[in-house]
Amino acid sequence: MHLCVALWVCGVILAVLLGWQQRKCWRLIWQLNGWRGVVHQPLLWFLLCINLHPNSILEKVTYFRVFFQRPMAVLLGTRVLVYIDDPAGMECVLNAPECQDKTFLQDGFFVNRGLLHARGQQWKLRRKQLNPAFSHNIVTSFFDVFNSVGNQMIEQFATLPQLHGKSVSFTDAEDMLSRAVLEVSCLTIMGTPTNFTQIDDDHIAHSYKRLLEISAVRVVKPWLQSDLLHRLLEPELYAESKKNCQLLEDFVGGIVKTKHRNWRLRDAVGAAGPGEDTSSGWQRRIFIEQIFQLAANGEMTLEEIMHEAQSMVLVSFETVSNSIMLALLCLATHKGDCQERLRAEIAAVVPDTSGHVGLEQLQQLRYLDAFVSESLRLLATVPMNLRHVSRDFRLAGRDAIVPQNSIVVLDTFNMQRDERWWGANAKQFDPQRFLDQDQDQQPGETPARGEPRRQRDRRHSYSFLPFSNGLRSCIGRRYGLFIMKVFLVKLIANFEFQSDFQLEKLQFVENISLKFKNVDDIRLAIQPYRVSQASA
Numbered sequence: 202m203h204l205c206v207a208l209w210v211c212g213v214i215l216a217v218l219l220g221w222q223q224r225k226c227w228r229l230i231w232q233l234n235g236w237r238g239v240v241h242q243p244l245l246w247f248l249l250c251i252n253l254h255p256n257s258i259l260e261k262v263t264y265f266r267v268f269f270q271r272p273m274a275v276l277l278g279t280r281v282l283v284y285i286d287d288p289a290g291m292e293c294v295l296n297a298p299e300c301q302d303k304t305f306l307q308d309g310f311f312v313n314r315g316l317l318h319a320r321g322q323q324w325k326l327r328r329k330q331l332n333p334a335f336s337h338n339i340v341t342s343f344f345d346v347f348n349s350v351g352n353q354m355i356e357q358f359a360t361l362p363q364l365h366g367k368s369v370s371f372t373d374a375e376d377m378l379s380r381a382v383l384e385v386s387c388l389t390i391m392g393t394p395t396n397f398t399q400i401d402d403d404h405i406a407h408s409y410k411r412l413l414e415i416s417a418v419r420v421v422k423p424w425l426q427s428d429l430l431h432r433l434l435e436p437e438l439y440a441e442s443k444k445n446c447q448l449l450e451d452f453v454g455g456i457v458k459t460k461h462r463n464w465r466l467r468d469a470v471g472a473a474g475p476g477e478d479t480s481s482g483w484q485r486r487i488f489i490e491q492i493f494q495l496a497a498n499g500e501m502t503l504e505e506i507m508h509e510a511q512s513m514v515l516v517s518f519e520t521v522s523n524s525i526m527l528a529l530l531c532l533a534t535h536k537g538d539c540q541e542r543l544r545a546e547i548a549a550v551v552p553d554t555s556g557h558v559g560l561e562q563l564q565q566l567r568y569l570d571a572f573v574s575e576s577l578r579l580l581a582t583v584p585m586n587l588r589h590v591s592r593d594f595r596l597a598g599r600d601a602i603v604p605q606n607s608i609v610v611l612d613t614f615n616m617q618r619d620e621r622w623w624g625a626n627a628k629q630f631d632p633q634r635f636l637d638q639d640q641d642q643q644p645g646e647t648p649a650r651g652e653p654r655r656q657r658d659r660r661h662s663y664s665f666l667p668f669s670n671g672l673r674s675c676i677g678r679r680y681g682l683f684i685m686k687v688f689l690v691k692l693i694a695n696f697e698f699q700s701d702f703q704l705e706k707l708q709f710v711e712n713i714s715l716k717f718k719n720v721d722d723i724r725l726a727i728q729p730y731r732v733s734q735a736s737a
């Protein structure tokens with residue numbers, strides 16, 4: 202009897218303590234959605250529990266979000282998870298100094314010690330140190346690499362067994378393309394030539410991609426971040442991740458060590474006469490050289506260099522190759538209208554298809570620019586971003602205080618496909634919308650009075666965020682756009698892409714970058730352009 206009372210009292214005390222701990226969370230839930238927010242909690246917990254896998258989470262969020270009032274808060278233990286899918290909310294979070302850190306969930310990445318994951322002061326310092334490696338001048342100097350590897354890629358695509366009317370699977374085309382992008386990354390990030398476009402016997406490209414997929418599992422199921430639990434609960438996945446990690450560590454480690462040795466030798470020779478120095482101009486200022494310099498100044502250890510290089514190759518190659526593939530998919534499914542228009546524009550600006558595509562050419566390709574933006578809008582390569590709240594902060598316009606330690610989920614993917622910001626045809630692929638927008642921004646143009654406000658006039662600048670924005674936006678934005686465009690120009694000038702697949706049928710998967718569950722249903726017919734022209 203006494204024991205019963207004691208237990209009961211203990212229970213009450215614990216409940217009160219927990220409630221006290223959660224008070225700011227409940228207040229936020231109330232501030233955002235009132236009593237509905239509170240009543241919906243058990244339902245949200247249930248939905249979260251049954252859908253906790255990368256394979257289903259994006260699809261379910263997309264399906265269920267419309268039933269709730271957003272921004273929305275879900276209580277998780279003593280923290281709260283804040284879901285944001287509107288431009289004003291994004292603007293507030295991305296620019297708030299309290300929201301610049303990554304969450305503990307993102308520690309699930311296997312390569313989690315580079316700039317992408319750095320926190321607090323450490324991040325500020327690192328970002329400042331690395332910014333010069335992605336300056337306009339440096340990135341423009343990469344065009345030679347983009348072009349020469351791009352030409353090799355075209356040769357490889359021509360060997361695909363599609364010439365006699367057979368189609369290629371999306372995955373095969375992706376494999377070919379991602380090897381070319383990896384070769385570019387190794388050249389531009391680490392200054393090291395590889396032959397990945399031709400051959401990748403060790404499956405380095407595949408290992409990177411696979412590791413990112415396994416990382417996605419550890420992000421949504423953070424308990425798998427414990428080595429022990431991972432090994433016990435998912436032994437096969439664990440073994441696979443260990444194998445891949447080792448492979449990539451050896452690969453990057455080998456390159457970094459060799460480079461570093463040469464760098465120090467070169468440094469020791471000092472102001473050596475011309476001719477002795479093999480690396481010239483831009484090669485002196487690329488990423489790896491910058492971090493060697495930092496190491497020489499004692500600002501970075503060799504181990505940190507490894508992590509930074511590992512992480513940079515991963516982010517620069519996976520996002521870019523995925524973005525190009527998504528654009529190709531849009532291209533193949535819109536053969537008539539936009540592909541012809543692109544080809545005509547390219548033919549006018551770059552007459553020689555195997556020729557050099559430079560920055561001046563890209564600047565003239567206005568429709569290509571709109572096409573790339575539209576594909577990044579409709580199929581956001583990085584569908585969601587997570588941020589950790591390091592101090593209480595106010596969500597602008599909502600009169601709500603988000604407590605310290607909250608997790609903010611920024612759903613770029615659904616925002617960029619939302620009718621509220623993109624009009625009734627939000628889910629359709631229509632590059633024209635970006636051209637119209639540009640026209641609106643032309644100086645000197647004042648809209649006539651009484652003219653109905655067009656949908657584009659209402660567009661918020663934060664409704665399109667493929668590279669994120671604010672303080673912690675993508676450092677490789679220019680790099681990514683340039684290589685995407687150079688590769689696309691070469692592909693479109695040389696091949697015709699066609700697919701019977703419909704974009705509405707895509708089943709989305711959040712594997713850190715956007716993937717499709719039904720990828721095996723997508724087949725691409727890739728025909729050399731000139732051949733089909735002759736037969737037409």
Ligand code: HEM
Binds near residue numbers: 517521582586
């Ligand atoms: C088209 C391709 C790309 C897309 C769509 C993309 C997208 C993004 C996004 C959305 C973020 C923000 C992540 C977050 O806030 O959680 C980001 C960050 C980052 N990206 Fe990219 N990216 C691309 C290409 C690149 C390239 C080519 C590089 C490097 C050469 C790169 C390096 C980085 C780095 C280092 C960060 C972390 C920045 C920081 O935390 O300070 N990205 N990217």
Ligand SMILES: *[C@@H]1O[C@H](CO)[C@@H](O)[C@H](O)[C@H]1NC(C)=O
Binds near residue numbers: 394395396
């Ligand atoms: C790439 O191939 C060329 C010749 O095909 C060869 O000389 C070179 O060593 C290869 N490079 C690497 C890094 O394998």
Ligand SMILES: *[C@@H]1O[C@H](CO)[C@@H](O)[C@H](O)[C@H]1NC(C)=O
Binds near residue numbers: 255256417710717719
């Ligand atoms: C996404 O990642 C999961 C976990 O590794 C994997 O099982 C799944 O096949 C991946 N899905 C796609 C479409 O790549």
